[in-house]
Amino acid sequence: MRIGVGSGNPVKREATERAVTGEDGFGDDAVVEACPVPSGVSEQPSGHDETRAGAVNRANAVLDAADEPYDLGVGIEGGVAEYEGDDGLYLVMWAAVTDGERVGDGAGPSLALPGRIATRVRDGEELGPVMDDVLGESDVARKQGAAGALTGGRVDRTDALRTAVAGALGPFVTDLY
Secondary structure, three states, X not given: OEEEEOOOOHHHHHHHHHHHOOOOOOHHHOEEEEOOOOOOOOOOOEHHHHHHHHHHHHHHHHHHHOOOOOOEEEEEEEEEEOOOOOOOOEEEEEEEEEOOXXXXXXXXXXXEOOHHHHHHHHXXXXXXXXXXXXXXXXXXXXXXXXXXXXXXXXXXXXXXXXXXXXXXXXXXXXXXX
């Protein structure tokens, strides 16, 4: 099985690989490849709807961009969202999987952003560069991600995104859909 991930970020490819291989996935026959495509949404998606739309757009774009057809296209998008009745801002992540006919989607964990980080994002900065600045590192999004930093390494970005991809795989791995 050939699977394309709509991103050049190695964390997103690894998250997909973890979700589709092993005894509960498609096994060692699955080949997961990065295929950078546009999300069609803001650089910093805001809200669940826009973040989910970015994931779906990427999954569909992967199938359209492939020189050789993929069996599945995977899109993963991180964003920020508010919840009604809560003043906080949360890191959210969505994944979508498509075979060109069906689309499955799933979300990863939602993690509260600390006030000083949330303020900067609300003021128009993107979360990735803010995390780089706060942590004094570069390319945090290609490493532990905000998820890793916000959980003290208990959940890194790869594992958080793997959960979203695993949820999106539902229609392709069970007859319940």
